[in-house]
Amino acid sequence: xxxxxxxxxxxxxxxxxxxxxxxxxAKLLEENGFAGSLLFYQHTTLDPWIVATGTLQxxxxxxxxxxxxxxxxxxxxxxxxxxxxxxxxxxxxxxNLIPGQSPSELSQVNDTVPAEERFDRLVEYIEILRSLLQxxxxxxxxxxxxxxxxxxxxxQVDEDLxxxxxxPGASSLFQKAALQSVDVAIQLASxxxxxxxxxxxxYDSHLELCCRLGIIARPTSQxxxxxxxxxxxxxxxxxxxxxGRASGxxxxxxxxxxxxxxxxxxxxGPLLVGSYDEVASYFRRYKDLGIxxxxxxxxxxxxxxxxxxxxxxRAEMVKMN
Numbered sequence: 367x368x369x370x371x372x373x374x375x376x377x378x379x380x381x382x383x384x385x386x387x388x389x390x391x392a393k394l395l396e397e398n399g400f401a402g403s404l405l406f407y408q409h410t411t412l413d414p415w416i417v418a419t420g421t422l423q424x425x426x427x428x429x430x431x432x433x434x435x436x437x438x439x440x441x442x443x444x445x446x447x448x449x450x451x452x453x454x455x456x457x458x459x460x461x462n463l464i465p466g467q468s469p470s471e472l473s474q475v476n477d478t479v480p481a482e483e484r485f486d487r488l489v490e491y492i493e494i495l496r497s498l499l500q501x502x503x504x505x506x507x508x509x510x511x512x513x514x515x516x517x518x519x520x521x522q523v524d525e526d527l528x529x530x531x532x533x534p535g536a537s538s539l540f541q542k543a544a545l546q547s548v549d550v551a552i553q554l555a556s557x558x559x560x561x562x563x564x565x566x567x568x569y570d571s572h573l574e575l576c577c578r579l580g581i582i583a584r585p586t587s588q589x590x591x592x593x594x595x596x597x598x599x600x601x602x603x604x605x606x607x608x609x610g611r612a613s614g615x616x617x618x619x620x621x622x623x624x625x626x627x628x629x630x631x632x633x634x635g636p637l638l639v640g641s642y643d644e645v646a647s648y649f650r651r652y653k654d655l656g657i658x659x660x661x662x663x664x665x666x667x668x669x670x671x672x673x674x675x676x677x678x679x680r681a682e683m684v685k686m687n
Contacts, residue, residue, distance in 0.1 A: 367660060368401040369399065369659075370662070371400055372406070384412065388424070389423065390424075395428065396428040401429055402429030403430055404433075405430055405431060407433035407438060409474070414434075418430035418459055422451065422459075429458070435466050437477040449499070449522070452523050458528065460529050460530040462552070463548065464533075465484035465485050485539045485540060485542070486511075488547070489546050490510065491511075492547040498521045504517060531549050532576065533548040533551060534553070536553055545568065550659055551565070551568050551573045552577070553577060553578070558617075561652070574659060575656060575657050576658065577659075578635040578660075579662070579663065579664075581637070581649070582664065584642070585642060590640050590641060591639060594625075594637065609621050623639060623640045624636060646678075649681050650682070
């Protein structure tokens with residue numbers, strides 16, 4: 367199982383020395399066994415391609431996972447940028463292919479592709495991108511969303527340095543697109559009792575599976591709950607009430623530990639809350655069920671990192687590889 371963290375959670379965009387923060391955050395994660403960092407794209411964030419160069423400069427093997435949306439750059443530009451990073455650093459990058467999620471940002475750039483077609487466009491985008499990375503031969507492509515005539519950008523990359531492609535989602539459209547196009551499918555982590563059903567047709571497929579979640583763990587469950595209440599005071603209590611009403615859906619253990627709702631800006635994805643041993647025991651089952659990748663959305667400081675690492679130690683995943 368490989369572990370990643372949301373690198374932007376470490377960055378304070380008002381700080382003056384942001385490059386130093388990128389370097390130090392990536393180095394710290396690598397030193398503690400994390401395989402890579404997830405780099406977001408929004409109009410309000412630093413550009414993930416530029417942030418990726420910072421992580422490559424500061425680390426030896428840390429993998430930047432670069433958010434990429436079709437409405438931001440065409441596939442031949444993405445191919446050229448990947449080729450350039452590989453050529454300059456001798457390292458591979460990964461991509462997180464997103465169909466386009468913010469209605470406001472899509473409207474700003476006049477992206478009028480209907481929501482139900484965006485995964486189809488993404489499949490075409492990935493097909494073109496892979497073709498350009500595999501060969502320098504001219505590419506002629508006739509699709510619904512892209513047309514190219516003898517396109518030649520000289521972006522070929524050796525097979526062992528071509529990017530790992532991730533895709534997040536939950537719908538049937540996502541599942542169909544993921545099966546066609548990517549290496550790793552990402553979902554918000556379902557409770558263990560529902561995990562196989564949540565991945566549906568992807569579970570026994572050729573794809574590797576990835577879950578996003580957060581961990582708030584302390585020596586005792588009560589300490590962890592108190593910290594969680596401070597982090598998400600109103601929502602946390604609403605989730606607790608919701609879990610009580612959904613007792614038929616969760617196991618008794620999950621009603622104590624698993625908190626499903628996205629927690630606003632501070633957290634992306636569900637939370638596991640409890641003592642180190644409780645969370646470690648529960649977390650280990652994701653690996654047992656075949657999950658190959660975990661993206662942690664709760665690491666925003668060295669202290670947070672140490673608490674997560676303690677859980678991983680107790681889950682006997684200390685090497686994190």
